[in-house]
Amino acid sequence: MRAPGALDSVAKPAPEEKRQRGALWAWIVFGLGFLYFFLPLIATIEFSLGHPTGPVGAEPSLQYYENFLLKPDSEFFPRLGFSFVVAIATIILSIAIIVPTAYWVRLRLPRLRPIVEFVTLMPFVIPPVVAVFGLIRTFSGPPFPLMDTTFGSNIVLVGAYTILSFPYMYRAVDTGLRAIDIQSLTEAAQSLGAGWPRIIVGVIFPNIRVALLSGAFLTLAIVIGEYTMASFLGSKTFGPYLSLLGQNRAFEPAGVSIISFGLTWIAMGAIQFLGRGGQRIQVGGAR
Amino acid sequence: MAFLTLTGIQKQFGSFTAVEDFNLEAEKGEFVSFLGPSGCGKTTTLRMIAGFELPTAGSIVVNDEDITHKSPNQRNVGMVFQSYALFPNMTVADNIGFGLKVRKQPADQIRKRVTELLELIHLPDRAARFPYQLSGGQQQRVALARALAIEPQVLLLDEPLSALDAKIRVSLRNEIRAIQRQLGITTVYVTHDQEEALSLSDRVVVMSEGRIEQIGTPFEIYNFPATAFVASFVGTLNLLQATVLDASSGRLSVDGQEIRADKVSAANGSTISVALRPEIVKISAGGEGNALTGAIEDVNFLGSIVRIRVRVGEGAGRISFDTFNDPSLTLPSIGQSITVTFPPEACLLLDAAVAIPTVSLDTDEE
Numbered sequence: 246m247r248a249p250g251a252l253d254s255v256a257k258p259a260p261e262e263k264r265q266r267g268a269l270w271a272w273i274v275f276g277l278g279f280l281y282f283f284l285p286l287i288a289t290i291e292f293s294l295g296h297p298t299g300p301v302g303a304e305p306s307l308q309y310y311e312n313f314l315l316k317p318d319s320e321f322f323p324r325l326g327f328s329f330v331v332a333i334a335t336i337i338l339s340i341a342i343i344v345p346t347a348y349w350v351r352l353r354l355p356r357l358r359p360i361v362e363f364v365t366l367m368p369f370v371i372p373p374v375v376a377v378f379g380l381i382r383t384f385s386g387p388p389f390p391l392m393d394t395t396f397g398s399n400i401v402l403v404g405a406y407t408i409l410s411f412p413y414m415y416r417a418v419d420t421g422l423r424a425i426d427i428q429s430l431t432e433a434a435q436s437l438g439a440g441w442p443r444i445i446v447g448v449i450f451p452n453i454r455v456a457l458l459s460g461a462f463l464t465l466a467i468v469i470g471e472y473t474m475a476s477f478l479g480s481k482t483f484g485p486y487l488s489l490l491g492q493n494r495a496f497e498p499a500g501v502s503i504i505s506f507g508l509t510w511i512a513m514g515a516i517q518f519l520g521r522g523g524q525r526i527q528v529g530g531a532r
Numbered sequence: 533m534a535f536l537t538l539t540g541i542q543k544q545f546g547s548f549t550a551v552e553d554f555n556l557e558a559e560k561g562e563f564v565s566f567l568g569p570s571g572c573g574k575t576t577t578l579r580m581i582a583g584f585e586l587p588t589a590g591s592i593v594v595n596d597e598d599i600t601h602k603s604p605n606q607r608n609v610g611m612v613f614q615s616y617a618l619f620p621n622m623t624v625a626d627n628i629g630f631g632l633k634v635r636k637q638p639a640d641q642i643r644k645r646v647t648e649l650l651e652l653i654h655l656p657d658r659a660a661r662f663p664y665q666l667s668g669g670q671q672q673r674v675a676l677a678r679a680l681a682i683e684p685q686v687l688l689l690d691e692p693l694s695a696l697d698a699k700i701r702v703s704l705r706n707e708i709r710a711i712q713r714q715l716g717i718t719t720v721y722v723t724h725d726q727e728e729a730l731s732l733s734d735r736v737v738v739m740s741e742g743r744i745e746q747i748g749t750p751f752e753i754y755n756f757p758a759t760a761f762v763a764s765f766v767g768t769l770n771l772l773q774a775t776v777l778d779a780s781s782g783r784l785s786v787d788g789q790e791i792r793a794d795k796v797s798a799a800n801g802s803t804i805s806v807a808l809r810p811e812i813v814k815i816s817a818g819g820e821g822n823a824l825t826g827a828i829e830d831v832n833f834l835g836s837i838v839r840i841r842v843r844v845g846e847g848a849g850r851i852s853f854d855t856f857n858d859p860s861l862t863l864p865s866i867g868q869s870i871t872v873t874f875p876p877e878a879c880l881l882l883d884a885a886v887a888i889p890t891v892s893l894d895t896d897e898e
Contacts, residue, residue: 336830432584435605436688438608439605451621
C-alpha cells in the first residue's frame with residue numbers, strides 16, 4: 246500500500262520538479278529560436294565558402310571572399326563605407342529633428358502627440374517605391390533641382406532615410422523622455438539660467454542616451470541594407486551593390502552578406518561603447 | 533520699498549481662475565510661506581514668480597525691477613522642487629555647479645563655490661556621487677545647494693519636504709530655515725502642511741480657491757484667523773452651534789448654557805458657530821470665564837497626553853481637548869458629566885469675519 250504522500254506527489258508535481266520541467270521547456274524554446282536565427286547564417290557561411298556545391302569541389306575555400314575583398318576593382322569597401330557615411334548623416338539628422346520635436350510635444354504640446362505619432366508612421370503607410378518617385382519628381386527641377394548632381398541626390402537620399410528612421414527614432418526617444426521628469430529637469434535648468442540649446446544638449450540628451458543609441462542602431466541597420474530608394478536615386482550604396490552582385494555571381498553575394506552582417510554588428514558595438522563612454526549614467530530620474 | 537512685490541496678480545487657465553487679486557510685499561531676507569489646500573493657487577503663484585507661468589494680469593517686481601515678462605533663465609531666482617529635479621547624469625558637484633557653468637564662471641571659482649555649498653549642506657564628502665546614490669533628504673539638500681549656488685535674489689521652494697519621511701522632514705526644515713537665516717535670502721515657501729508653515733515662516737499667506745484669505749505672522753494666523761477658512765484650515769478647532777442672546781454684551785447660548793464672547797456682530801436670535809482651540813479648553817477648576825457642561829464621549833490615553841471628547845447637549849457640538857498625563861490622575865470615565873472652561877476672548881465666531889485684535893508680536897514664534 247502506498248502512503249498518501251506518495252500518491253499526492255504523483256498527482257501534483259513537486260515545486261522542484263515543476264521548476265525543472267519549466268527550465269527544460271525554456272531550453273527547448275531557446276534552442277529552437279537559436280536554430281531559427283543561426284541555421285540560415287551558418288548555411289550562408291558554408292555556401293559562401295563554395296561548400297559543398299561549388300565548382301572548387303567538396304573543400305571549403307575563401308576564393309569567393311578574395312574576389313570581392315582583395316581585387317583592386319572591387320566596390321565592396323567603397324560602397325559599404327559610403328553606406329556608413331549615409332547612415333551616420335541620417336542618424337544625426339534624425340536625432341536633430343526628432344529629439345527637439347518629441348521633447349517639445351511632451352513638455353508643451355501633449356495634445357499634439359497622436360498627430361506627431363501618426364506623422365512618424367508615414368514610412369509604414371507609403372511604400373518606399375512610391376515615396377522615392379515622389380522625391381525624384383519633386384527634386385528634379387526648380388525650385389530644388391537636387392537630382393541634377395550626385396551630391397544633391399545623396400542629400401535627397403539622406404533626407405529619405407531620415408524619414409524612414411522616424412518610426413524607430415521617435416518611439417525610442419519618446420520612451421526615453423517618458424522615463425525622466427522632463428518638466429522638472431527643464432524648469433530646474435531654466436531657473437539656473439540655462440537657455441533652450443543648453444537644456445536640450447546638456448540636460449535632455451545625456452539623460453536619454455540609451456534611447457538615442459537604440460534609435461541609432463535601428464537606423465544604421467535599416468540604412469546599410471536599404472535597396473529600393475538607393476537604387477532609384479542612383480546612389481552607390483551597399484544595398485544596390487549586394488543586389489547587383491546577386492544577379493551576376495553565385496557564391497560572392499553570400500560572402501558579402503556575411504561580411505556586412507559582421508561589420509554592422511561591429512559598428513553597433515562601437516556606437517554602444519563610444520556612446521556610453523565608459524560612463525555610469527542612470528536613466529530614469531533621480532532615485 | 534519691499535524687496536519682492538506682487539501686485540494684482542491674476543492667472544486664468546481658459547475660463548478657470550487659478551489665482552485672483554494676489555497682492556504681497558516681502559522684505560529682503562523675509563521667509564514667506566504660501567499655505568493652503570491642493571488647488572488653492574499657491575504653486576501657480578510660485579511658478580509665476582519663477583517665470584514658468586505668465587500672469588494674466590498684475591506685476592512682479594524684485595529689487596525694484598519688473599520681472600513679470602522676463603523668461604525664467606533671466607530672473608536670477610533659485611527654485612527647489614518637490615521631486616528634487618537633480619540632473620541624473622551629473623555628479624553632486626556638477627549639479628551644484630551647473631548654474632555657475634551656465635554663467636561661464638572660471639572653473640576654479642566654480643570648484644570653490646561648490647566646496648563652500650557642500651560644507652553648508654553638510655555633505656562635503658559627496659561631491660563625486662550621483663543623485664541616485666543619495667538618500668531623499670541628501671538629494672533635496674543638494675537641490676537646495678544648487679539653487680543657492682547662483683546667489684539668487686529670491687529663493688523659491690515648492691513643497692520641498694513632501695516626498696520625505698517625517699523625521700527627515702523636521703530636521704531638514706530646520707536646516708533650511710538656518711541656512712536661509714544665515715544667507716539672509718528672501719524666500720517663498722509653498723506648503724500644504726500648516727506645521728511647516730507656522731514653524732518656518734516670518735509671515736504666512738493662507739490661500740483658498742485662488743485668493744488670499746489672510747497674510748500674517750504665524751502667531752496672528754493661528755490665534756486670530758481673519759476668516760472662517762483660516763480658522764478651520766490652520767490648527768484644529770472645536771465647533772459649537774450657538775444662538776446670539778445679546779450681541780452688545782456678547783451673550784450666547786450653547787444648548788441652553790450661557791457663555792460670553794467678544795465682539796459679536798451677528799443679530800440677536802441668529803445662529804452662529806463658535807470655534808475653540810483645543811489647547812484653550814481646561815477641565816473646570818472653578819473661577820472666572822465661560823463654563824460648559826457635557827457628557828464624556830471618549831477618553832484616549834496617548835502616553836504623554838490624554839485626549840478627552842465631551843458632547844455638549846444634543847447637536848450643539850463636541851469639544852475635544854488634551855490634558856497632560858499625570859500618574860496621579862484618575863482618568864474620567866465615558867458618560868461621566870464634566871465641566872470645561874475657556875475665556876470669552878478665546879471664542880472665534882466663524883459666521884462673521886473676526887477682527888484681529890492688536891497684540892504685541894515682539895515675542896512671536898521667532
